[in-house]
Amino acid sequence: MIAAIASGKGGTGKTTVAASLAAVWQGPLTVADLDVEAPNLHLFLKAEIAGRREISMMIPKVDESRCNYCGACSDICQFKAISVLGQVMLTLPEMCHGCGACMAVCPEEAISEDSRPLGEIIWGRRGDIDCFSGRLRVGEAMSPPLIGHVKDAAEKTASERSADLIYDAPPGVSCPAMKAVTGADIIVLVTEPTPFGLYDLKLAVNSFSAFKRPMGVVVNRAGIGNDEVYDYCRQKGLPLLAEIPFTRSAAEAYSKGLILAEAFEEHRERFAVLAEEIRRRCVCAGEVTA
Amino acid sequence: MKEIVCISGKGGTGKTSLTAAFSHLAENKMICDLDVDAPDLHLILKPRIEATEEFYSGNEAIIDPDRCEGCGQCAELCRFGAISQSGEVYEIDPLRCEGCKLCVVMCPEEAIDFPPRHCGQWFRSESRFGSVFHAQLFPGEENSGRLVALLRQEARQAAEKKRYSLVLADGAPGIGCPVIASLSGADLAVIISEPTVSGRHDLERVADLCAYFGMPATVVINKADLNEDACLDIESFCRKRGLDLLGRVPHDQLFVEAMIQEKAVTELEDAALSDRIREIWSAIEIRAGLNEQKTQETITLKEE
Numbered sequence: 001m002i003a004a005i006a007s008g009k010g011g012t013g014k015t016t017v018a019a020s021l022a023a024v025w026q027g028p029l030t031v032a033d034l035d036v037e038a039p040n041l042h043l044f045l046k047a048e049i050a051g052r053r054e055i056s057m058m059i060p061k062v063d064e065s066r067c068n069y070c071g072a073c074s075d076i077c078q079f080k081a082i083s084v085l086g087q088v089m090l091t092l093p094e095m096c097h098g099c100g101a102c103m104a105v106c107p108e109e110a111i112s113e114d115s116r117p118l119g120e121i122i123w124g125r126r127g128d129i130d131c132f133s134g135r136l137r138v139g140e141a142m143s144p145p146l147i148g149h150v151k152d153a154a155e156k157t158a159s160e161r162s163a164d165l166i167y168d169a170p171p172g173v174s175c176p177a178m179k180a181v182t183g184a185d186i187i188v189l190v191t192e193p194t195p196f197g198l199y200d201l202k203l204a205v206n207s208f209s210a211f212k213r214p215m216g217v218v219v220n221r222a223g224i225g226n227d228e229v230y231d232y233c234r235q236k237g238l239p240l241l242a243e244i245p246f247t248r249s250a251a252e253a254y255s256k257g258l259i260l261a262e263a264f265e266e267h268r269e270r271f272a273v274l275a276e277e278i279r280r281r282c283v284c285a286g287e288v289t290a
Numbered sequence: 291m292k293e294i295v296c297i298s299g300k301g302g303t304g305k306t307s308l309t310a311a312f313s314h315l316a317e318n319k320m321i322c323d324l325d326v327d328a329p330d331l332h333l334i335l336k337p338r339i340e341a342t343e344e345f346y347s348g349n350e351a352i353i354d355p356d357r358c359e360g361c362g363q364c365a366e367l368c369r370f371g372a373i374s375q376s377g378e379v380y381e382i383d384p385l386r387c388e389g390c391k392l393c394v395v396m397c398p399e400e401a402i403d404f405p406p407r408h409c410g411q412w413f414r415s416e417s418r419f420g421s422v423f424h425a426q427l428f429p430g431e432e433n434s435g436r437l438v439a440l441l442r443q444e445a446r447q448a449a450e451k452k453r454y455s456l457v458l459a460d461g462a463p464g465i466g467c468p469v470i471a472s473l474s475g476a477d478l479a480v481i482i483s484e485p486t487v488s489g490r491h492d493l494e495r496v497a498d499l500c501a502y503f504g505m506p507a508t509v510v511i512n513k514a515d516l517n518e519d520a521c522l523d524i525e526s527f528c529r530k531r532g533l534d535l536l537g538r539v540p541h542d543q544l545f546v547e548a549m550i551q552e553k554a555v556t557e558l559e560d561a562a563l564s565d566r567i568r569e570i571w572s573a574i575e576i577r578a579g580l581n582e583q584k585t586q587e588t589i590t591l592k593e594e
Contacts, residue, residue, distance in 0.1 A: 008328045010301010010463035015488065037464035038299045038495060040488040058369075078348060078391050099369050099390030138495060139502040141435060141467040171301040171463050172327040178385055178430040195549050196306065196330040203328055207429030210385065224546045251541070255517035257487035 008200025
């Protein structure tokens, strides 16, 4: 089972929920922090690091001794990453999407593969839990390919150990978030009961509906703001999976890197119920599909 | 003209609430919401849309099933895993297609169309705080960086036309594509941080990003009373990195209250909090060189 913890708005508590679920999960578990731009889950899980691997993507390298400056590569490149300036080839590696089109169309076979570092994958263990996270290289614009690599690594380990998998997704609803949520069996949307939280929850529901997977909502910081987020969930038939009340002590515990489910007994119970609820909804959805 | 961008690395530190307050306090400026993916500034500014423009960027490959012979060459070539078999023919998952055109030119049957991709909309609006440029990327769309660049260009042009001295922008969370697009060539980054382990960690990432692009950066600690030790740690980090620390803003229920009332927090009757934010805004103006400019403008006006 794969559960993606996502949200439209940033800072609603995805990582809080993911870390607490990990702390109470029954049975084998793998967790992956897919917010590669601002990865924070490791600050809470504090896994013992077992290894790291640099991830790069293919970019073109032009052998100018073979190049006849025909311009086929720059004609096909949709990302303005390669161009011919008279008798000089100019490549802009940071614009390249690694599609390989320039290489495929070059009649002189003058283009070979070079690489550009995207960032790294770090893995380790916290007790019995396998933990993965990705860290985008500072200055790198493209996070989805790295997210894909982290998912592949985490899914491989999870399937080897028949473990459930929890994704801590990046905020937003554009390509990084979509990449992260793809393939999840259930999407848990964390929001807060404020106008910003509600607006971005609507964006998330609209975007993630495309995956046709069960979705549920966790309202974090319950008690601040207003009731509109609950009205919206009722209208849309979105199940409210859990409410985490706002307390000053919870906010302070979070600020220190504590996991709510470990720091407070009442939260432990709350997240244990949420974990069961997530599992139950996945099983139900699975039975319906079967 | 100066361009100031509020960023944070970590989401939810209060970028938009503070940008709304700065929009209230700043004079002669264009306001820009560069979080085109999950924009929220309009929920406070309640702008009246004056013009809506469609945003097309890149193209999307679509296989015509009537022309497809099912050879599968496209699926082999695609590096994004976007093409899969569907019965006798192949089809492209629009969520995975990056629009590279490789399949289009290699298809022996010329069965793949390549129409422009309609990625979102952008708006030129008026609000009680002045003109606003904002946008909405369609769900799951790409090219947020290009939309950010476009919005910035439009806002700058409009500011120049009106002889405004400032473009004030609310950025996206993270350090990737849209954030990079909002920083390049801007004058000052205002990093909104918070005294939590995550806030501290992501402050360092976003400060590294500013350094990478040679962008002057300043820091505001929001929700400052949550954790004094973490505040001190952030302050020492800022000193070490030569980042200007502009001040602390308390964790205050008034921010949520203001949001519900669709107001900037400085529009509420709370002198202490408003004064604090006003001081920070003045410090930002000085760091961005807006005061000198203002003095200059006054002189020019007098001369005229």
